Amino acid sequence: xxxxxxxxxxxxxxxxxxxxxxxxxxxxxxxxxxxxxxxxxxxxxxxxxxxxxxxxxxxxxxxxxxxxxxxxxxxxxxxxxxxxxxxxxxxxxxxxxxxxxxxxxxxxxxxxxxxxxxxxxxxxxxxxxxxxxxxxxxxxxxxxxxxxxxxxxxxxxxxxxxxxxxxxxxxxxxxxxxxxxxxxxxxxxxxxxxxxxxxx
Numbered sequence: 001x002x003x004x005x006x007x008x009x010x011x012x013x014x015x016x017x018x019x020x021x022x023x024x025x026x027x028x029x030x031x032x033x034x035x036x037x038x039x040x041x042x043x044x045x046x047x048x049x050x051x052x053x054x055x056x057x058x059x060x061x062x063x064x065x066x067x068x069x070x071x072x073x074x075x076x077x078x079x080x081x082x083x084x085x086x087x088x089x090x091x092x093x094x095x096x097x098x099x100x101x102x103x104x105x106x107x108x109x110x111x112x113x114x115x116x117x118x119x120x121x122x123x124x125x126x127x128x129x130x131x132x133x134x135x136x137x138x139x140x141x142x143x144x145x146x147x148x149x150x151x152x153x154x155x156x157x158x159x160x161x162x163x164x165x166x167x168x169x170x171x172x173x174x175x176x177x178x179x180x181x182x183x184x185x186x187x188x189x190x191x192x193x194x195x196x197x198x199x200x
Contacts, residue, residue: 024051024074033069033081034058036177037170038193042071042079045166047157049073061182062135063087063144069174077154081170083178089142090117090128097126097149106164111199115188116175120198122164124151125171131184146182148175161200168197 025043032042033056046052056069065085072078086093094110097119101108106122116129131146150170156163176190 024049028052028054028071032071033174034067034177036067036069036083036174037081038173041166041169041173045079045152045156045158045163045170046071046073047075047077047155049075049077053078058181060135062133063138063140065133065178065182067174067178067181073154075154077152077156079150079152079170081148081150081174083146083148083174085131085133085136085182086145086147087140087142088145088147090145092142093126093128093145093147094119100124100126100149109164109198109200113172113197114190116190118168118171118197120164120168122160123156123167125149125164125168127171127175129175129179129184129188129190130186131179131182131188132186134183134185146175146178146184148178150174161198164200165196165198169193169195172197 028039030039032039051074053072058067059065063085067083070078070080101121104121104124109120111118116127118127127148129146130143132144148171150167173193
């Protein structure tokens with residue numbers, strides 16, 4: 001086999017892999033982020049890609065609880081979600097989130113979901129849920145709350161209301177996981193996952 005033919009075949013394999021071999025989303029575990037977010041939801045949001053860089057980390061389930069998870073495609077588009085216990089009242093949360101959401105395009109929608117409150121943007125969602133961690137012995141200055149934020153970077157497979165609903169659903173799924181992880185003493189209620197949590 002001539003050197004030129006070998007080079008041509010090698011280039012063809014590289015081009016084929018780059019253009020057509022985009023099954024990275026199929027390699028995701030059934031439940032992403034330690035089981036907090038469903039694979040099908042992540043696959044719905046992210047574009048087809050050669051590979052996915054999936055990372056997560058979790059701290060102790062007390063007032064310092066923090067759980068972060070990210071899924072980035074080979075093209076550097078991704079989903080980032082964080083759940084943490086914060087000592088804040090709902091008004092302080094609202095003020096902070098509206099400040100964070102100033103860079104977001106599109107209107108924000110605030111609504112109640114079970115015992116929680118959500119502020120939804122087209123590409124960002126934040127949930128507030130009163131939660132006293134069962135392992136926490138100190139009293140809060142204001143109130144312990146579980147705050148979950150999901151946001152996006154880069155181009156996604158879907159857009160518009162479908163993307164808004166999906167980002168809000170990521171937030172809700174992560175909140176249900178975090179609620180179990182910290183074992184909220186007051187047992188706040190969150191509904192089962194839904195394809196359309198945002199009332200449009």
